[in-house]
Amino acid sequence: MPFEEKFHLRIPGPTPVPLRVQHAMNRPMIGHRSAECSRLVQKCSQRLQSVFGTRENVLIIAGSGTSALEAAVANTVAPGEEAVVVVTGAFGDRFAKIADRFGARVHRLDIPWGEACSPDALKSFLLSRPRVKAVFLTHCETSTGVLNPVRDLAQIVREHSDALVIVDGVSSVGGVPCEMDAWGIDIFVTGSQKALMLPPGLAFVAVGPRARKVIRQAEAPRFYLDLQAYQEQLEKETTPFTPAIAHLFGLEAALDMLDEEGLENVFARHRLMMEMTRAGIRALGLPLLAEDAVASPTVTAVRGTETIDATALQKELRRIGVVVASGQQHLKGKIFRIGHMGYCDPLDVLTLLSATETALHRLGKPVRWGAAVAAAEEVWSRV
Amino acid sequence: MPFEEKFHLRIPGPTPVPLRVQHAMNRPMIGHRSAECSRLVQKCSQRLQSVFGTRENVLIIAGSGTSALEAAVANTVAPGEEAVVVVTGAFGDRFAKIADRFGARVHRLDIPWGEACSPDALKSFLLSRPRVKAVFLTHCETSTGVLNPVRDLAQIVREHSDALVIVDGVSSVGGVPCEMDAWGIDIFVTGSQKALMLPPGLAFVAVGPRARKVIRQAEAPRFYLDLQAYQEQLEKETTPFTPAIAHLFGLEAALDMLDEEGLENVFARHRLMMEMTRAGIRALGLPLLAEDAVASPTVTAVRGTETIDATALQKELRRIGVVVASGQQHLKGKIFRIGHMGYCDPLDVLTLLSATETALHRLGKPVRWGAAVAAAEEVWSRV
Known part of the structure; x- marks a missing residue:
């Protein structure tokens, strides 16, 4: 960095x-x-x-x-x-x-x-x-x-x-x-x-x-x-x-x-950021911890897989310049958590997703460049 | 103001x-x-x-x-x-x-x-x-x-x-x-x-x-x-x-x-500000609550007198632009308190004292112009 x-x-x-x-x-x-x-x-x-x-x-x-x-x-x-x-x-x-x-x-x-x-x-x-x-x-x-x-x-x-x-x-x-x-x-x-x-x-x-x-x-x-x-x-x-x-x-x-933004718009922005994040993460083949019906508009937990270690991905993201959180208690090492709340907007979500693509690549995982970003942009385009 | x-x-x-x-x-x-x-x-x-x-x-x-x-x-x-x-x-x-x-x-x-x-x-x-x-x-x-x-x-x-x-x-x-x-x-x-x-x-x-x-x-x-x-x-x-x-x-x-200031100098500055404050307040004929031997380098409490109401003086100071504190519990209305600690220096004490002279004058009390400031300056000169 x-x-x-x-x-x-x-x-x-x-x-x-x-x-x-x-x-x-x-x-x-x-x-x-x-x-x-x-x-x-x-x-x-x-x-x-x-x-x-x-x-x-x-x-x-x-x-x-x-x-x-x-x-x-x-x-x-x-x-x-x-x-x-x-x-x-x-x-x-x-x-x-x-x-x-x-x-x-x-x-x-x-x-x-x-x-x-x-x-x-x-x-x-x-x-x-x-x-x-x-x-x-x-x-x-x-x-x-x-x-x-x-x-x-x-x-x-x-x-x-x-x-x-x-x-x-x-x-x-x-x-x-x-x-x-x-x-x-x-x-x-x-x-x-x-x-x-x-x-x-x-x-x-x-x-x-x-x-x-x-x-x-x-x-x-x-x-x-x-x-x-x-x-x-x-x-x-x-x-x-x-x-x-x-x-x-x-x-x-x-x-x-x-x-000034209006509370309804604030809530809609958070919901949009959630949907963009989830679509992007899914496009990378990473599983989400929570199902859509109960997903929070403010934070998204992403599971590691057999081939992708959650902690390694979190650390690689940190090296690139994006800070996400680890799992707590028995989920430590099994998930990482993305905050998309407060002073955060759709562009920030795209940044996060593109960084995740790069991080996966640097970890030697196969990545289709732009896949996560594309999925999120598509969600955004529907608003 | x-x-x-x-x-x-x-x-x-x-x-x-x-x-x-x-x-x-x-x-x-x-x-x-x-x-x-x-x-x-x-x-x-x-x-x-x-x-x-x-x-x-x-x-x-x-x-x-x-x-x-x-x-x-x-x-x-x-x-x-x-x-x-x-x-x-x-x-x-x-x-x-x-x-x-x-x-x-x-x-x-x-x-x-x-x-x-x-x-x-x-x-x-x-x-x-x-x-x-x-x-x-x-x-x-x-x-x-x-x-x-x-x-x-x-x-x-x-x-x-x-x-x-x-x-x-x-x-x-x-x-x-x-x-x-x-x-x-x-x-x-x-x-x-x-x-x-x-x-x-x-x-x-x-x-x-x-x-x-x-x-x-x-x-x-x-x-x-x-x-x-x-x-x-x-x-x-x-x-x-x-x-x-x-x-x-x-x-x-x-x-x-x-x-950077050095703790010894920080403590000496607080002691000096206390001594300047006390000398200045005394020069105005206002009584101090605490005796010299037990006075704190960080805060000075000043009593009102029969002719000078502590609360009125505090309010007049506020109008001029200097905020001091009132007494607490049974001392409410009987004293006001001056803080001279932290990001505060001898010039701030002189400002406070000159404002006090002006406040007393505006309250119709007899004041010898410059008396408090002079007493404090004299203390400062001895350092």
Whole structure:
């Protein structure tokens, strides 16, 4: 590579940060208790509602996405209470680990990685566990590129229990249609470094009325991630602790960009990038981990084959200047993952695909030049 | 003010971010599991050792300073165990609240706000409480501008108990000499947005060997702030959760700046700015909250008088373009606080003092023009 720093970051987060967001983050620092910061917090919280599909409060935490997952657990499930965690990959697994660590009685509904949880599977699992206080779901499972049918799953929970519906939207919110209120989600969390086009360091927790009540009465030990404190301070247009102010400056710019493109167009772009990626990868003869029906618009997992080692291909791509992610846990070495979310467009997908052709060739694999690119261009041409 | 965004941020954090740090933060995003990110995490952690005065690991958390305070509590004191918290202001109070929330039996040693805790006071308090597992201290109490004699206090704890010495260094580390190892501190925490010249959003926890042992055996529920996980991952040159990567880019630049100036010079600059500020404020007839012997080099609290309202003066300063902070809790309305730390120099102090002269005049108070500036210049001339 001629330019060390000129690489294409195509992992499923952190994602590239637009120049406009960077410039916004460079605004002169302000006091965290100033009127200006109050306006910023209040405005960001309010403007985030549309990406979550909610009219409820969106709480803003300085932390990684995992801090939001923990907040969603520690504020809702008391030690000894029962929770269902639907595990479709590494991030469902993380939800289960957090709930376990906080003393919940965790019922794991384990789904083979690469598949989605079906409403029927959840229904029968839930019906035999009537004392469950909360059901934890993953919208887009970043480790497999599967988009779980959260709308249908939430409906099942609402119809057959009083449990809260708590959803990890870390790699979906901002890239995929999310209708928190219409779908009956009680808590919906995400992070800054995925479809929202910011550096990592901000986490968001949208809280509906049923969850608010539970949070108010929760007694588990928590302080930094006490959502009741964030609720109360948001009503005073501030945060309980110093917010990540530069990130909030950037968030305003990122939300401007989403507004200008229009959320419907943003979602269509992500879906297009998914379809182009899948068509291109298929044209190279590489298998996809997830089936079309459950594929996520934000991330695509590609399997290695008997002759093509996933890790070797990932490393060759890195040498050419394209960074993709490896598999996690038992999928390590078996897949690589392509992020196509946030500040990413169809041309980036074509770049990725052509680099993949070159990488395969350099690994000594037979490649029909342009095959992946052609397939993706053809998909694009149909829009 | 002619320029809305041209103000002087002189609160005790967040502090102004140098252009050079901003530029570093604008580097293209990288993957959080890349070799480059490992180097970054490992390098930042290692380079932070000198500002803490330690050869121990410095753990890096994406979060506000309070996340580090909580980590220091939740990983060391089990529910029901006893802890002493020395409270000299709002941040000692926060330590006590966190310890209380996590189920510790908290013994508060309350010191009047504006004073430091004396070694003798701590000694007698500690001797009558032999089962204490940890003693929580605040180095610079940001709410009062008092620098507690942490070296002497730590020595008392070490001589008279087996308790861990846990210190909040949020507004001291990087601005004031800190000798964690030599002073016998077991856990020393700070945040990014004070003397380290970064935006808020990173927290640091330096952990000594005695604390490491306690952390390894701790069983209190914690996940995002589980320091054992940060320890183990740091040994693999990474973090358990996605770090605030842009902040780490910035941190490298900030540490470069501290290296180039030389830590001894950095500390001397902070001491000079304190002395200039105090001389200037005194020349205006305004009383200082803390006595010289315990005054912090990073923040100065100024009392209002019978004729000069602290809040009115703060607001007038804001109109002129200088932002100072109000008092907290029972000092609200009675003091204002000047931050002189991080990216701040003697000229900034002169600007602040001349603005204060003008603000007093605009409030109809008698002012001898130039009095504060002259007193500060005279201090500066003696260096």
